[in-house]
Amino acid sequence: MLGKAIKYDILAQYKSFCVVYAGIIISSIFFRILDSFSDNLGRVGKVMSSVIGSIFTILVIASIFMVFILAVTRFYKNLMRDEGYLTHTLPMPTWQLILSKLITAYIFTIATIIILGFAFGIFSGEYLWLFELIEQSSYIKSEMIAEAGPGIIPLIRIGLIYAVLAPFTFLSQVYFSFSIGNLSNKNKLGFSILTYFGVNCVNQILGFIFISIGAFNSNLITNSVYTATDDKAVLSELSSIFNGYMILFLLVPIALYILANYIFTKKLNLE
């Protein structure tokens, strides 16, 4: 059932994404063509090339926002508006309904990253930049270690894990906020938005407290950052602080997901 729910979520959204993806690829191709002939085309060519470049930039930004906007609106329409009358009567558990939305959002995030990588290659004329990056990854890694010390690698690794978890963090807050909004009999959307800001605020405060505790327990504060002359040691300390923060970064979204599932299962209030 989960697979079927994902299938229909993808079907509901893929056309909007295809339009933007097509726009990004076409504008990058046009830009590349115009840029190649800009010397021959003169001023008009340069103006056109900068216009296409601007369109490309706008579409790239739009595609990133679109992933999250569509993930949120799809959830709202499909679970809390009229479509919810069908969605909530499908013979599948609520946790699968919510999970299908999350997985679909990740699928479109990955698809967008791939399309953007491809389009940047065309736009810049460096068609194989991603492959070159992978090929030279061991060289880049050794250069980074030489420059900043071995502490940089765990920090990058942590950064990548945060980047992967970021959509889950954001969407779990959204799902939880909608589940609370669902309890309202008057203005579900307004109540959801207020909840989102509240949850986000609490999350930020918790994060600040968690990082502060980590910092105070580390050598960064006890030995003072200002006196630390060894950058490599500082990076290592930062890694351990952010490693600890990751527990919160992972646990809070999981808790919010479980709560959203509980509320939608036990307190569904579709009017």
Place this chain on the structure above:
Amino acid sequence: MSIAVCRNLTKRYGHITALKNINLEIEGGKIIGLLGPNGSGKTTLIKLMSGILTPDEGDALICDEKIGVNTKKIVSYLPERTYLNDWMRAKDIINMFSDFYRDFKADTAYEMLKKLNINADDRLKTMSKGTREKVQLVLVMSREAKLYLLDEPIGGVDPAARDYILKTILNNYSEDASVIISTHLISDIEPVLDDVIFIKEGNMVLHSTVDEIREKNNKSVDALFREVFAC
């Protein structure tokens, strides 16, 4: 075995109690009219039985199971509003129902669409409200469910289509299944009803067979309704 049982079912919206301690038992093989004026709690009762709402007190059982995934497999629910996805064609939504409901009969659905002159290739967003309601009814009645919950199934369609819809309901539910129909158009559905339930201000004021009403009161259901709910 009873198809549906409600025990002390209560639902509140803020300070308003929409349903108060409803105790109800629905047997198989019956068509039941759920009747009452606007805001009496008919839709709330249907929503509670379909799992769209959760009760504040009491519970509802369908084939001895609490409302959940298992009951959704055997309950076919027609809400009073359109829940169809605009981007779909009628055939897409038929495929979707085939994917999700084991008891869904796609052939029956196509046959019914044809009789109603609805093109399965048409997009739902191009259809009128009445046509969409017909498509929804086709989807709901193409399932071989144990319980059909129909909230205002004939409210938005023309009188000519009403007859077809009522015939469709009569012809498409299996003998051991039950159909609960909520409507204001009592005279239209009276000929097909076995039982009626009157709901007034969240209370169940009558649960009787149509024959009993006619024998005891010497009145039609429509006439009794007008008497009970006279303003």
